[in-house]
Amino acid sequence: MAPRHAKAQPAMLQASGVTMQFGGLRALNDVSFGLAEGEIIGLIGPNGAGKTTLFNCLTGLYAPTSGSVTLRGTVLPQDPARVTEQGVARTFQNIRLFPSMTAQENVLVGRHVRMRQSPLSSLLHGPGFRRSEAEAQARTEELLGFVGLTQFSDELARNLPYGDQRRLEIARALATDPSVLLLDEPTAGMNAQETEATRQLIFAIRELGISVVVIEHDTKFIFTLCDRVLVLVQGEVLVEGSPDEVRGDPRVVEAYLGAPPDEVDAQIHGGGQQ
Ligand SMILES: Nc1ncnc2c1ncn2[C@@H]1O[C@H](COP(=O)(O)OP(=O)(O)OP(=O)(O)O)[C@@H](O)[C@H]1O
Numbered sequence: 688m689a690p691r692h693a694k695a696q697p698a699m700l701q702a703s704g705v706t707m708q709f710g711g712l713r714a715l716n717d718v719s720f721g722l723a724e725g726e727i728i729g730l731i732g733p734n735g736a737g738k739t740t741l742f743n744c745l746t747g748l749y750a751p752t753s754g755s756v757t758l759r760g761t762v763l764p765q766d767p768a769r770v771t772e773q774g775v776a777r778t779f780q781n782i783r784l785f786p787s788m789t790a791q792e793n794v795l796v797g798r799h800v801r802m803r804q805s806p807l808s809s810l811l812h813g814p815g816f817r818r819s820e821a822e823a824q825a826r827t828e829e830l831l832g833f834v835g836l837t838q839f840s841d842e843l844a845r846n847l848p849y850g851d852q853r854r855l856e857i858a859r860a861l862a863t864d865p866s867v868l869l870l871d872e873p874t875a876g877m878n879a880q881e882t883e884a885t886r887q888l889i890f891a892i893r894e895l896g897i898s899v900v901v902i903e904h905d906t907k908f909i910f911t912l913c914d915r916v917l918v919l920v921q922g923e924v925l926v927e928g929s930p931d932e933v934r935g936d937p938r939v940v941e942a943y944l945g946a947p948p949d950e951v952d953a954q955i956h957g958g959g960q961q
Pocket residue numbers: 709712714732733734735736737738739740741780
């Protein structure tokens with residue numbers, strides 16, 4: 688049987704030959720990959736491998752030294768706000784919420800990317816503005832419910848438990864109506880139960896028709912979540928394949944995990960987190 692997400696399927700998000708040079712450091716070297724519609728890709732690799740840098744290049748935060756990123760065949764602008772408008776949303780490794788705003792307000796900020804109001808209507812708080820605000824409020828409540836944070840709607844973001852702040856960031860990203868969602872270490876600092884809830888949440892996000900790329904150090908999480916896994920080492924894609932292919936690849940064991948065989952086995956076959 689053909690794999691569910693055959694490689695022949697045209698990529699929705701495509702990185703081609705992305706290289707990112709910081710002075711003398713080449714953080715990414717000729718990285719190419721395609722994300723198909725409805726696919727969940729995992730991005731793993733040691734600290735400093737270039738995972739976050741790749742997200743920064745995909746979202747217009749960094750202008751790659753060379754190479755390009757396209758969404759449905761169109762080159763993405765090197766402007767994070769416009770990339771979001773075009774349908775690529777992300778969360779950050781170091782949570783970037785507005786700490787003194789409520790959970791609801793944080794999600795509304797994401798929603799405003801999609802609100803089209805004439806300046807005059809906004810200024811006068813006319814019927815169009817009120818309708819649009821009411822729609823945004825409703826969508827915000829819906830998204831808070833989707834990520835399981837309804838009870839924290841009026842709570843300041845900074846008062847939320849850490850794992851819930853990560854979920855709130857996901858809700859804010861979803862509020863921009865993305866077709867691609869990039870998650871940078873969404874389970875960092877979570878316990879096993881929260882991690883499992885996040886895994887289920889990402890499956891539910893895929894059911895909404897959103898394609899996902901997830902960076903995570905917890906290989907068990909990645910291998911049980913993703914259709915395909917990319918292993919980034921020193922800025923290059925070392926191995927790419929299904930979770931089974933990647934898990935069994937000796938180069939991954941040697942270059943990425945770099946630990947004694949017993950420990951590696953525990954880590955990549957259902958052991959602890961890194
Ligand atoms: N803005 C920058 N200026 C200079 N060097 C940078 C910059 N951003 C990242 N780097 C360097 O690029 C390399 C890759 O960093 P990056 O944060 O992408 O790694 P990572 O794979 O996300 O690591 P981690 O798992 O620790 O999050 C590192 O050596 C880092 O110091």
